[in-house]
Amino acid sequence: MSRERIAFIGTGVMGASMAGHLLAAGYPVSVYNRTKSKAEGLIEKGAVWKDSPHDAAEGADVVITILGYPSDVEAIYLGETGILSALHKDAIAIDMTTSSPLIAETIAEVGRRRGIGVLDAPVSGGDLGAREARLSIMVGGEREVFDRALPILEVMGKNIVYQGKPGAGQHTKMCNQIAIAGGMVAIGESLSYARKAGLNPEAVLQSISAGAAGSWTMSNLVPRALKGDYTPGFFVKHFVKDMKIALESAEEMELDLHGLDLAKKLFERLVNEGAADEGTQALFKLYL
């Protein structure tokens, strides 16, 4: 079987690594990015530059997108010169942006009517996961499309789970972000209690991080914050975007998420204090 021609749109920190793996695996890859300079590393490795998402999608068998905001996803898929208007029948479009479940459903429905398979497949694992091709990929869409796309997803990730109908990948990513956000608030409160009680936060972490209070956040993000290191693994501004999507989506489902609501308010306060481009561990500044 000849290799599918892949169009990769969105070659930021995550996308550049992911597209690089596809090139290394021997797929013919064309690329488009709003800022061309960020695609140059890939072009040097053999990717073909295209001047628009539409041009990239034309003649591709599989389009992969990983963009910034849901509005970007909507524009690039559904606009008049969007991806879905350029793809041939039986092509596959995979949006790996963390985006709105509702938009994912709409794109899937428009795709279905045109005979295009659509997956929503957001990831977790950050820039390191992307670089080391061990992202978690949470996939929504038709099972048959998932099966066809799986070999390509396996080039970029490790923990690839089919979650169900269109939108289910995005919903799963929201579950991920909800658990992280509230967990960070809990740890923040724990740190503020430690500080008020005159404890040494490092010693407290030593006592509690290996037990029932332990979490990825506690082991990985708190030590950075305690060292005053707020360099972004994951940007505050992107996390706020994700929490907004989750809360909007929860509202549509008539679900109250009080813990998430509290977390979003705190992260928005961080943005107002100028920390939008810091890593999410900046939250702990509010408590330390």
Next chain:
Amino acid sequence: MSRERIAFIGTGVMGASMAGHLLAAGYPVSVYNRTKSKAEGLIEKGAVWKDSPHDAAEGADVVITILGYPSDVEAIYLGETGILSALHKDAIAIDMTTSSPLIAETIAEVGRRRGIGVLDAPVSGGDLGAREARLSIMVGGEREVFDRALPILEVMGKNIVYQGKPGAGQHTKMCNQIAIAGGMVAIGESLSYARKAGLNPEAVLQSISAGAAGSWTMSNLVPRALKGDYTPGFFVKHFVKDMKIALESAEEMELDLHGLDLAKKLFERLVNEGAADEGTQALFKLYL
């Protein structure tokens, strides 16, 4: 050096395992428990039964207590026939109950005036940690007393950290419970979102538990709840007690803990619904 004579008071699930390790290590151990039957296994292994905490403490070099509620601790240490009135000078008293930091400070102060070394040394790791002698022990008190007591603590635990002045052990345990409580609410909200969105919670866990949303609770308690298994690793009623201590203590320090407040209300709702004697994973019933 001859082995210290240890009095062990409170031989419930945790205490029975812990006292058993001390016997196995060759310490002479006397025991007292409100319900004598729970001490019988230890008596068979060579522990000497005493008819009151006062009797047990008399002639002991080290008293260890692990009781139910702060009021029990207060009564057994500070009452007219309490432990501190029975211990000889230079003896050591170690309270391993999860109890109030303020009470720990009071006991330490009374002990100090009488020449008795006092430690507050609550644990985490549950019945399994107690059975396998790998409890985390968080210790407050005078450093010199900690150093003297360390060989005994090492018989019962693995991760033994000196946290500072009297009360610091209890404060550290509160940090532990605060992080757990809010983290459980976050996971609960994540599960309720999953349910509302029509996802399969097992598949969601598979996607998210190994990544940045991962935690001890997610890996250990959620799978039990999904199987409908609410047998107690840690009782709801005891967790509510701990959260009350934390909130009272926070209030004394003029600290607002909104996430913890929310968690306590939810666990109290569980108690009202008859789940006081279930494991803390029963929280997820409110969300699933």
